[in-house]
Amino acid sequence: MGGCRQGEPPRVALNIALAVFPDEAARYARFVSSFEAAHQVRVNIVAQSYGDILQALRVQAQSRRGSLDLVELDLAMLGQARSGAAVLDDLVTPSAHSLFSGPAWAAATVKHHIYFIPHRLMWEAMIYNRIEVPDPPRTWDELARFARAHPGKLALKAARYEGAVCDAMAFVWSAGGGYCDPESGGSLRAFDFLRSLAPDLNDESAVFREMSILEAQARGTVWIHFNWPFAIGYLKSKGLAPEVDLSAPIPAGPAGTATPLGGGYLAIPVSAPHPELAREFLAWLLTPEAQARLSRELGWYGSVAPAPGSEDAGLYAGFTAMRDHVRARPAVECYPQLSNRWQRAIRAVLLRGKAPEAVLGDILSQNSGADVSAADTPFERCCAGLPQ
Amino acid sequence: MNERSRYLKGAFVAIPSLFMLAMLVVPALGGLGASFNHRGPSLENYSALVHDPMFWRAALDNLILPIASLALELAAGLGLALMLTARGKRSAVVEVAAILPFAIPEIVILTIARYLLMPRGYVNGALEAFGMHGAAWLSPRGSLAMLSVAVVDAWHVTPIVMLMLIAGLQTIPQELYEAARLDGAGTLATFRHVTLPMLAPAIVGATVLRGIDALRIFSTVLVLTGAEAVPVLSTYAYGQWTDAQAPRVAMAAAMVLAMVVTIFALAGTLAVRRWASQPGASQ
Amino acid sequence: MSAPVRSDRIERPLAVMRIALSAAVIAAAVVPLYLLAKQALTPELETFAWPPAWLPRDLTLRNFAAVFAVGELRGAIVRSLCVGAISAAGATVLGAMLAYAMARGGAAQRVGFAAVSGVRLLPMIAVAIPAGIMLASLGLYDTPGALGLAVIHCAIAIPTAALTLYAAFAAVPREIEEAAWLDGASPVRVFFAIDLPIVRGALSAAFVLCFILSWDEFGFALLLQQTNRTLPPLLYYYTVFGNVGPASALALLMMIPAVCVVIALGPAMRTAMVTGSSR
Helix, strand or coil: CHHHHCCCCCCCEEEEEECCCHHHHHHHHHHCHHHHHHHCCEEEEEECCHHHHHHHHHHHHHHCCCCCCEEEEEHHHHHHHHHHECCCHHHCCHHHHCCCCHHHHHHHEECCEECCEEEEEEECEEEEECCCCCCCCCEHHHHHHHHHHCCCCECCCCCCCHHHHHHHHHHHHHCCCECCECCCHHHHHHHHHHHHHHHHECHHHHCCCHHHHHHHHHHCCCCEEEECCHHHHHHHHCCCCCCCEEEECCCEECCECCEEEEEEEEECECCCCCHHHHHHHHHHHCCHHHHHHHHHHHCCCCCCCCCCCCHHHHHCHHHHHHHHHEECCCCCCCHHHHHHHHHHHHHHHHHHCCCHHHHHHHHHCCCCCCCCCCCCCCHHHHHCCCCC | CHHHHHHHHHHHHHHHHHHHHHHHHHHHHHHHHHHCECCCECCHHHHHHHCCHHHHHHHHHHHHHHHHHHHHHHHHHHHHHHHHCCCCCCCHHHHHHHHHHHHCCHHHHHHHHHHHHCCCCHHHHHHHHCCCCCCCCCCCCCCHHHHHHHHHHHHHHHHHHHHHHHHHHCCCCHHHHHHHHHCCCCHHHHHHHHHHHHHHHHHHHHHHHHHHHHHCCCHHHHHHCCCCCCCCHHHHHHHHHHCCCCHHHHHHHHHHHHHHHHHHHHHHHHHHHHHHCCCCCCC | CCCCHHHHHHHHHHHHHHHHHHHHHHHHHHHHHHHHHHHHHCCHHHHCCCCCCCCCCCCCCHHHHHHHHCCHHHHHHHHHHHHHHHHHHHHHHHHHHHHHHHHCCCHHHHHHHHHHHHHHHCCHHHHHHHHHHHHHHCCCCCCCCCHHHHHHHHHHHHHHHHHHHHHHHHCCCHHHHHHHHHCCCCHHHHHHHHHHHHCHHHHHHHHHHHHHHHHHCCHHHHHHCCCCCCHHHHHHHHHHCCCHHHHHHHHHHHHHHHHHHHHHCCHHHHHHHHHHCCC
């Protein structure tokens, strides 16, 4: 047993769980080497999906023991994760505050306390194959025409998880609907449009998640899909961007265009082994120099836009264009219930051809049998952030 | 002396059993309790299952898939077993090749299978090279995905069935074959009247053992198709645990699976006992 | 008395079928492994090309470098080795105890078989989720040393070890034991000094089998070690995150122990696999 422990380094180690690709993890390790040298510590990076990181955080919080000092969480999970995260008010100095926009900090604030530090802010754009689609669709009509002309080449992330809600919300908001307003005219119009697209979508949409849809794009099975900026990073690392794939704005609907705000926020778990060291790391991160380096070295498009005219500016053009159309999802503790209902509705329309009106009505109805019991919070109550 | 050895026997049975009990059975019982808990004792979690169409799909697939997989395993395992025990030289190369799918870690087999079967994978690449159209082996639409999963699952496990049947074949006394030959029976007739009946207990045993494992299929489906294309009870429970953040519903689904496995195992044990008690079966 | 003509007509097609089947079996083993190796040793751009290239155009070790560049890999390898060794050792010891008692017959045999069979019935998902909660309260969930996982692996490997050792213990002649008893040795001494040395071979077979079981195990590892992972969940993460090259390289590395074992050890090992395998 002693032999099994010999592999661990003698210095104090800071354990960070990030939702990064393996090669991103390697680049992040190089990025933090200056922090390691300055503080004489080792930074261990663990690459996992957001869902698994949230799971680890919850278990750590419940058992009051754990090995993680910092975790990166998706925006949609902040409501659920708050109870396991430490308060970080003292870290957010005015200069730190200026690094990110108001909405970004708003999502991190619960009851006037800040629990999360924006790590990389992301929103979705359209990723398209410039060779097969030299003229990417700019409106819903053009998108529908593309789908009909090339069945199976447009794909959506419609697996039974949060990503489906992200894709669909872009359409809902683009039609004037709202997350907490499933029965509005805009939501109905968006779902009607989704139903019209359904027959021509790639079959694997039913199981696609960010990574699998991205791999399909890389292999040419899919020519258009919607994804976050790391998609460009991934395609670039495979030599496919800008040679084959580029980004473009999400096609505009009747009420313009919109994209969901997402992204990683860092939190210090309440049971972190080295909370002081974790705070020092966050303080180190919350400087303009570190943010600029982060954006440059990891190619993370978010807080700092790439210089105009640079290669990155071309690659991320779609994302830059969407910057002013970012909308946030509710950051409430009962969020999973809301999301589950939307997921059901989206999949019913896309995969089983159900009528949008009925399906949207089900989201609000308590007795729809949509996997929630009578004892769960009513949709509107939860969405408004009222106590359950 | 007898008493002390009896104490030893008792301890030697108790310690490992209690360890397994504490580590495995106790949590499972805890899960059973949790599945009946929703802010107090209730059937809410099971009701949530009943109202979820995906759960019913998972339950159905969890019955069809093991049957398909078992059929393939038994056919392939029997074929391989007969071939490897036939008269003539035994090739170590073929033996090793036959065992290899089992020696390789399951996740590696699944990784390989994924790259073989994806829409622009090697199988479709080969088909198109021969001028044929590729097929959507893992597509959520249509039932081809279930067949693909069954084939990959069977591929991984066939070596075990083969070994079980080889062991069974080796218990068949040579005299029976001699008698059949003297009676003028051809190869096919020998197979039908000598080999198959004598092998029946081994086949039944293999069916029960591998059937129990086939019902619990998890990683094959998760890696190959994702949880939504060919839902089975274990991936459904996993999805409730990770994506839906509904741990108690996950436990309820897991308990349903445990019940299915238990019923099958009991039925299987009865079947094995019935077969084993047939005359001439255990020579 | 000549052989019937009918069987002659079957024999030749059967022989042809046999050769075809052998070729298919060898191809089914070799071709996928070749493709995996090709994916590991060629740049990813080549792997993503369509139609697929059947012969490698560009050999590179970049994928292996990428796999090793990730700090997690070293930890994952050590963890897999440790979890395998600890769980196999524990399972062999406990399995030997159980098998010895079962081989002596009587109530012990019935209870032992019931315990072994009952445990094999439990689906992973039904145990892993509550076991994770249980381990969390003990401080053993998702730890760097993966002790919690090792303990669970030990528990699920005991049936394998017990069934492998059962036949060996049953084959130990009673006379030797009884002779030792008559000489005044205690039952414990008899077990350690007489029986264990005789079943040495089966003990190593059981240890190796349990090690492979732990090395390959995916379900519990996925659920109980989220951030301090062993190799199978790490490979799953690579595959699902679209990193074909590093995933293939990692898959090749993971195959090494099991394949070596199967090829090096003879038919006896392969037969032992029959009794002990389970999902």
